[in-house]
Amino acid sequence: MFRTCDITGFKVDLRSEKLIRANAVFAVISLLLAVVAAILLVFTRYQPVHLLGAEWYYRLVTFHGLNALIFWIIFFEVAGLYFGSTVILNTRFCAPKLGWFGFALMVAGLVLSNVIILMGKADVMLTSYTPLKAHPLYYLGIILFAVGALIAVILFFGNLMIARREKTYGDSLPLVAYGLMTAAIIAVITLATGAIIYIPTFLWSLGLIQNIDPAMYKLIWWGLGHSSQQINVAAMVSIWYMVSFLSVGGTSINERVSRSAFVLYILFICLASAHHLLTDPGVSSAWKVWNTSYAMYLAVLASMIHAFAVPSSFESAQRRWGYNKGLFQWLSKAPWGNPAFSSIILAVIGFGFIGGTTGVIFGMEQTNIIVHNTIAIPGHFKGTVVIGTTLTFMGITYYLIPLIFRRKIVGFKWAKMQPWMFFIGIALLSISMIVLGQMGVPRRHWDNTFSGGPFTYNFNPAVDFFWALMMLGGVLAFLATVIWILIVVVSVFFGPKVNGPADMQLSISPPAPAAKAHKGFEAPGTLVLTIIFLLVFMALFFLNWKWLAATWNVN
Amino acid sequence: MSLLSPVEGWYEKKVSKDEKMWMIIALILCLSMFVWMIMWHVYGKQNPSSITYRTSTAEFGKLSEAYIKKYMIGADNGVPVVRPEANSEVFLLAEMWRWSPVLVLQKDQSYKFHISSRDLVHGFSIQPVNMNFQVYPTYDYVLEFKPTESGEFKIICNEFCGIGHHAMIGKIVVIEKDEDLKLYGYENFKNAATTDSTVKNEVPLTDAEMALMGEQVYTLKGCGACHKIDGSSQIAPSWKGLFGKEEQVIENGKKLSVKVDEAYISESIKDPSLKKTVGFENTPMPVFPLTDDEIKQVIAYIKTLKN
Numbered sequence: 001m002f003r004t005c006d007i008t009g010f011k012v013d014l015r016s017e018k019l020i021r022a023n024a025v026f027a028v029i030s031l032l033l034a035v036v037a038a039i040l041l042v043f044t045r046y047q048p049v050h051l052l053g054a055e056w057y058y059r060l061v062t063f064h065g066l067n068a069l070i071f072w073i074i075f076f077e078v079a080g081l082y083f084g085s086t087v088i089l090n091t092r093f094c095a096p097k098l099g100w101f102g103f104a105l106m107v108a109g110l111v112l113s114n115v116i117i118l119m120g121k122a123d124v125m126l127t128s129y130t131p132l133k134a135h136p137l138y139y140l141g142i143i144l145f146a147v148g149a150l151i152a153v154i155l156f157f158g159n160l161m162i163a164r165r166e167k168t169y170g171d172s173l174p175l176v177a178y179g180l181m182t183a184a185i186i187a188v189i190t191l192a193t194g195a196i197i198y199i200p201t202f203l204w205s206l207g208l209i210q211n212i213d214p215a216m217y218k219l220i221w222w223g224l225g226h227s228s229q230q231i232n233v234a235a236m237v238s239i240w241y242m243v244s245f246l247s248v249g250g251t252s253i254n255e256r257v258s259r260s261a262f263v264l265y266i267l268f269i270c271l272a273s274a275h276h277l278l279t280d281p282g283v284s285s286a287w288k289v290w291n292t293s294y295a296m297y298l299a300v301l302a303s304m305i306h307a308f309a310v311p312s313s314f315e316s317a318q319r320r321w322g323y324n325k326g327l328f329q330w331l332s333k334a335p336w337g338n339p340a341f342s343s344i345i346l347a348v349i350g351f352g353f354i355g356g357t358t359g360v361i362f363g364m365e366q367t368n369i370i371v372h373n374t375i376a377i378p379g380h381f382k383g384t385v386v387i388g389t390t391l392t393f394m395g396i397t398y399y400l401i402p403l404i405f406r407r408k409i410v411g412f413k414w415a416k417m418q419p420w421m422f423f424i425g426i427a428l429l430s431i432s433m434i435v436l437g438q439m440g441v442p443r444r445h446w447d448n449t450f451s452g453g454p455f456t457y458n459f460n461p462a463v464d465f466f467w468a469l470m471m472l473g474g475v476l477a478f479l480a481t482v483i484w485i486l487i488v489v490v491s492v493f494f495g496p497k498v499n500g501p502a503d504m505q506l507s508i509s510p511p512a513p514a515a516k517a518h519k520g521f522e523a524p525g526t527l528v529l530t531i532i533f534l535l536v537f538m539a540l541f542f543l544n545w546k547w548l549a550a551t552w553n554v555n
Numbered sequence: 556m557s558l559l560s561p562v563e564g565w566y567e568k569k570v571s572k573d574e575k576m577w578m579i580i581a582l583i584l585c586l587s588m589f590v591w592m593i594m595w596h597v598y599g600k601q602n603p604s605s606i607t608y609r610t611s612t613a614e615f616g617k618l619s620e621a622y623i624k625k626y627m628i629g630a631d632n633g634v635p636v637v638r639p640e641a642n643s644e645v646f647l648l649a650e651m652w653r654w655s656p657v658l659v660l661q662k663d664q665s666y667k668f669h670i671s672s673r674d675l676v677h678g679f680s681i682q683p684v685n686m687n688f689q690v691y692p693t694y695d696y697v698l699e700f701k702p703t704e705s706g707e708f709k710i711i712c713n714e715f716c717g718i719g720h721h722a723m724i725g726k727i728v729v730i731e732k733d734e735d736l737k738l739y740g741y742e743n744f745k746n747a748a749t750t751d752s753t754v755k756n757e758v759p760l761t762d763a764e765m766a767l768m769g770e771q772v773y774t775l776k777g778c779g780a781c782h783k784i785d786g787s788s789q790i791a792p793s794w795k796g797l798f799g800k801e802e803q804v805i806e807n808g809k810k811l812s813v814k815v816d817e818a819y820i821s822e823s824i825k826d827p828s829l830k831k832t833v834g835f836e837n838t839p840m841p842v843f844p845l846t847d848d849e850i851k852q853v854i855a856y857i858k859t860l861k862n
Contacts, residue, residue, distance in 0.1 A: 054718050055837060061715075088558055125715050129676045131692065132715075170560030214676055214691045245558045254574060255565045280689040281607035281696030288603070289592045297585030304581035308574055365592050366601055372687040373678045373713040440685040442678065442713030445721055450711070452722035452789035454632035454653065454779060457682055457709040511559075522571035530577055534584070551684050553600040553665075553701035 001092065007403065007501050007508060011168075016086040016093040020404055022103055023079040023152075024397070028488055030071035030110065031390075035481045037064035042429075042474035046467055047448050054446040058123045061444055063114065065126030069385065070145070070228075071110050076393045077183070077235050078106070078152040083404070084180035084238070085159035090168040094158035102151030109145025113138055125444060127221060130201065130212040139202035146198070150191045156184050175255055176245075179238030182262040187231045189270055193223035215282040222273035229381070230269040232389040233303070234262065236351075239396045240310045240344055246399060247341040248334070249509035250317030252309045253522050261309070264302035268294040278368035288365045300360055307352055308530050312523030314345075317512035319523075327525045338506050343395025343419040350387030350423060354430050357537045359384060367544045370551065376437020382430035386477075391422055394484050401488065402504055407495035411487050412505050418487070422480035428473025432466040438547065439463055603688070608669075608695040615671040615695060619648040623656050623775060629744035630770075631657050631726065633779025636744060639666060647725075649677040649690045651717055651841070652790070653780035654710045654725025659741065662731045665701045674841070678714030681727065687713060702729040707739065718838050719781065719790045762855055769856025772849050781838070784860055790838045796862030798854075803833040820857065821850050 002011045037060040043051040052060065086093050093099065116122050122134035160181065163169060173181065197220040203209045241258070244250040252258035274291030277283055294300060318330030335341045358380040362371045371377060401409050409415055439460045441448065448463075450456045498504070521527060570578075596602050610618075623646075626637045635656040639645045641664035648655050650673035660666060670679055670690050677690040688698060702708075710725035728739050736742045760768075773779055781791035792802070800815045806829065813819055813830065822829065827840035845853070 054721065058715065058718070058720075123718075129714070132675055132717075172560050172565070174558050174560055176558055213693070215694060218676075242558060251561075254568055254570050255561045256568065257570055257574060257578070277689075279603050279687055281691060281694040284605040285596060285602065286605075289589070293585075293589045293592065296589040300588075301578075301581055301585045304584075305578060308577045312574065360588070364588065365603065366595050366599060369601055369603065369686050369688070372689070373680065374685075374687065438685070440680065440682040440711075442680060442711060444715045445711075445713065447721035450721060450724045452719065452783075452787065453724040454634050455709060455724050455726050457711060457724060460683065521573040523573055527573045527577060534580065547685075548601050549599070551601055551686050552681075552703050554686065555602055555604055555699040 005087075005403065007498075007504055010087050011090040012404075013086050013092045015096040015099075016082055017404060019093065019096065019099045019103065020079045020082045020087075020400075023075050023082070023106075024400065024404075025492075026103075026107060026110070027072050027075035027079060027393075028485060030067045030075055031481065032485055033114070034064050034068035034072055035478055037067070039474060039478040042471055042478075044446070045448075046471040050447075055120070055123070057446045058125070058444070059117060059120060062123060062125050063117045066113060066117070066142075069126060070142075073228075073232055073385070073389060073393075074145075074149050075106065077187075077231060078103075078149065079400075080235055080239070080393075080396075081152060081156040081180055081184060082159075083400075084177050085156045085163070087404075088169075088174055088177050089159070089163040091159060091163035091166060094155055094162055098151060099155055102148040102155070105144050105148030105151070107148075109141045109143070109148060111141075112144065113141030116141065127218075127225065128201070129221075130204070130214050130217045133205055136202060136205040139198055139205055143195075143198050143202060146191050146194050149187070153184050153187045153191070156180075175252060175258060176238045176242045178259055179234055179241065179262055182266050183231045183234035183238065185266050186227060186234060186269060190224055190227040190231060193220060193227065193270075197221050197224060215277075215280065218280070219273055219277060219283075222276040223270065226272040226275060227270050229385065230265060230272065230299075232385060233269075234265055236347070236389045236392045237262075237306050237310065239392050240306075240348060241313060243340050243344040243396065243399075244310065244313040244317065245511075246508055247338050247344075247506075248314055248317040248321070249512040250313040251511075252313050253316045254309070257305060258309045261302040261305040264298050264305075268299040268302075271295060272299070272363075275363045275368075278363075278365050279372045285365065292363050292365055292368075297360075303356060307348075307356075307533065308523075308526055310348060311529060312526040315523040315526050316515070317509075320512040320515055327528055330525060335507055335509075337416060338398075339415045339419055340395040340398040340506055342416070343391050343398070346419055346423040347388050347391040347395065350391065350427060350430075351384055352533055353383075353536060354427065354434075355380060355383030355385075355388055357540050358434055360537070361541055361544045367548050369554070370544070370548050371437055373443055374437035375441045375443045376434045378443050379430050379433025379435075379437055382426055382433065387423060387426045387430065391419060391426075394422065395419060397484075397488060398506055401491050401495070402498045402506070405492045406498045407491050408498055408503055409487060409505055410491045410495045414483055415487050418480050418483050422477055422484070425473045425475070425477030425480055429470050429477055430473070432470035432473060435466050436463055436470065439466075601686075604696070604698050606697040608697070610671060610693060610695045612671075612673050612692050615646075615669075616648065616673050618669075619646045619655070620775060622646040627656065627775075628659075629741065630774045631739075631741075633774055633784065634725065634777075635774050636741065638744075641665065643667070644669060647679075648673060649679065649712070649723075650674055650777060651780070652712070652719035652723035653777050654679075654712075654723065655777055657726040657728070659728045659730060659736070659739075660700075660702050662702055662705045662729050665699055668698045668700055669695050670698065671695045675716045676714050677712050677716050677723070680711045680713040682709050682711055684708060689714065702727075705729045705731050705735065722780075722790060762858075765852050765855035766859045767856075769852035769854070772845070772853050773856060776843055776845065776849075778843075778853070781840070786862075788834075791835055791840065792832055794857050795860045797860065798858045804830040805833060805836065806830045817854050820854050824850055824853070 043049045116138040122138035124132045124134045271291040315330045323330045323333040623635045627635045629636045637656040638659040644667045647670045672690045672692040679688045708727040712723035783793045786795040
């Protein structure tokens with residue numbers, strides 16, 4: 001039932017390993033579907049090409065959203081949850097048959113929803129705001145997928161219980177497993193919210209329920225839609241800590257702080273549905289201010305804590321390895337040739353500087369007026385989900401290929417380059433979209449010339465430059481994703497087998513030596529970096545409020 | 556060690572000086588941002604309103620129609636133009652796929668907008684000033700706007716509302732003085748509220764009068780959102796040269812050819828899904844409750860639109 005990993009020394013349950021592999025494979029398939037749609041969408045919005053017709057444009061926006069934001073992310077997270085609850089804890093999988101049942105439901109959901117979308121029966125966007133109605137099987141597909149995911153989460157807790165009872169780890173959960181556990185708890189809340197909204201909507205599409213209130217729908221749907229992004233954040237941050245350990249032998253300089261930050265996520269992150277209702281009727285300003293700020297920004301505080309704790313875990317370990325010169329020797333002597341490491345560093349930077357800053361600013365009650373439903377919004381979440389989560393998942397895959405699939409990475413040179421290319425591509429794409437949005441360009445809109453309308457509107461001529469930049473970024477990111485998929489597929493199916501530590505192309509560092517007691521700063525380089533981040537944030541903050549102040553008065 | 560259980564004594568470990576500093580900075584930032592939003596309600600001039608009324612799509616449609624009928628001063632590309640008084644209530648209707656009416660506002664005056672949708676969720680986005688709000692059916696959102704600059708503004712829809720979403724664009728004109736109306740070609744529009752043109756008249760109307768009333772129905776009911784009169788047919792067949800034409804339609808899945816005459820137009824308005832014109836199957840027409848008189852007027856209007 002078990003094999004002992006000859007590289008890490010962990011006990012690996014072979015049944016768990018198979019499930020991890022299967023879920024990872026479907027994650028990659030979903031990502032492929034998502035990016036093929038994405039590149040077609042980029043060339044449709046890029047007006048000089050204007051590739052697709054209106055019908056297929058909206059169809060593929062729906063398709064892209066579902067595959068990228070739901071299927072790719074959640075399949076990968078299930079693989080991650082299984083990994084975190086068995087391999088890391090040296091324990092067995094509690095109910096593999098149920099695991100396969102959940103997996104089958106998820107695959108069925110994926111196939112069903114995608115087929116219905118491509119048949120043109122569900123051109124409703126991922127959000128499917130009522131009274132926009134899709135074919136019942138579309139909702140059913142999503143429900144099946146969600147039930148499958150819920151089973152996976154329950155199995156995760158089952159594995160934790162076994163590990164605890166059989167004492168397969170020390171007194172406390174390892175930090176990575178702890179972070180994944182918070183992700184799983186948020187997932188339960190999220191999926192329950194999903195059930196509350198998708199089941200009535202499914203019945204409504206069958207004609208069994210008369211009416212779904214559109215504002216109520218939006219409120220609860222985002223309890224699913226936004227909270228699910230916080231599963232990603234918790235899972236992503238856990239992986240950041242994991243790569244810190246694998247690549248330089250580091251861990252959070254104070255685990256109590258990091259763990260408390262994870263708890264803050266659980267407590268406050270679910271209020272974020274409000275981010276999507278800031279310019280809506282039906283809810284009061286008091287409600288908006290309290291909820292959009294996650295109760296006085298306590299969940300943002302959690303992210304800010306990780307923003308220090310993650311880089312400082314690298315810095316502290318590197319300093320203990322002797323890279324102690326100046327503020328940044330720890331960074332210049334870091335294992336940049338390790339694609340997992342570079343992925344994670346780039347993900348941290350992109351998530352913080354692009355996704356994080358815009359997320360907080362756009363999510364404030366009043367500033368939301370100047371960005372709501374503009375293309376700046378997808379620009380923002382390209383900065384969180386794509387540079388942050390997706391690049392993180394891509395990076396950790398470079399470890400999963402040798403450790404879980406037991407294959408060498410084919411085209412390792414390409415693998416070293418891929419994270420950079422992806423980062424530059426998405427950064428260009430994301431920043432261009434944010435700028436376009438600030439100039440009023442709407443999201444999910446087929447024709448910037450408003451053809452067929454009674455009037456027309458010409459955006460600020462500067463948009464042309466940013467459309468070109470966005471297209472360029474989209475192409476780069478698309479190519480980088482294709483390269484990653486090729487590396488993964490070729491390695492997993494045709495790569496040479498890994499027969500021991502000698503075949504590891506990515507270094508696995510032993511734990512960094514213990515620190516000598518000292519009184520000064522533990523991570524001065526990180527402190528400087530976080531202060532720079534703070535200044536950038538403040539600049540963007542005041543810029544946005546200045547723009548808001550220049551608009552008409554509204555009350 | 557993040558993959559292993561934490562080292563002995565991890566729980567008692569003191570937080571390092573730099574991490575403590577950062578956490579305090581972060582906490583101050585978080586609390587300030589929270590206070591900032593509240594203070595903007597006191598000192599800021601842009602705050603989303605908390606006033607919403609429950610309505611129904613039928614009720615708001617009636618309110619909007621009555622409002623336009625009363626205050627309409629003309630039409631712009633098939634969309635009625637209204638010039639509301641300062642500090643008055645303004646009714647703006649969003650529907651697939653138009654904003655009605657076009658508004659002529661005075662700079663630095665306040666207007667209480669009532670915005671709602673007749674069908675789906677829409678996105679109210681004024682450009683280039685770039686202010687964005689959400690519009691729902693059955694919710695009447697009251698937003699008090701005070702334009703602080705003059706010029707021509709467009710309302711675009713930024714919430715997906717079906718295949719014609721991109722064509723949903725409206726207009727707001729902000730003027731400083733009456734002469735500014737010339738800039739937009741509105742100088743000949745009536746200043747006061749229009750006289751009620753639906754007064755029953757014993758004398759039978761002439762074709763020209765019928766057509767004029769038909770044009771008003773076209774504008775008021777929003778036919779122009781899809782049916783253009785300039786010969787372009789993106790979402791629905793243009794009305795230009797339509798009368799008397801042979802059209803390919805689909806009835807019960809079968810293709811057949813029909814002549815566009817009084818009977819066919821009348822039937823198509825009453826039951827749009829019965830015969831769908833080939834090429835426009837994906838943009839089915841909604842049912843508009845028109846009276847028989849109004850249908851006759853529309854037909855008279857279509858007859859005048861020759862190639």
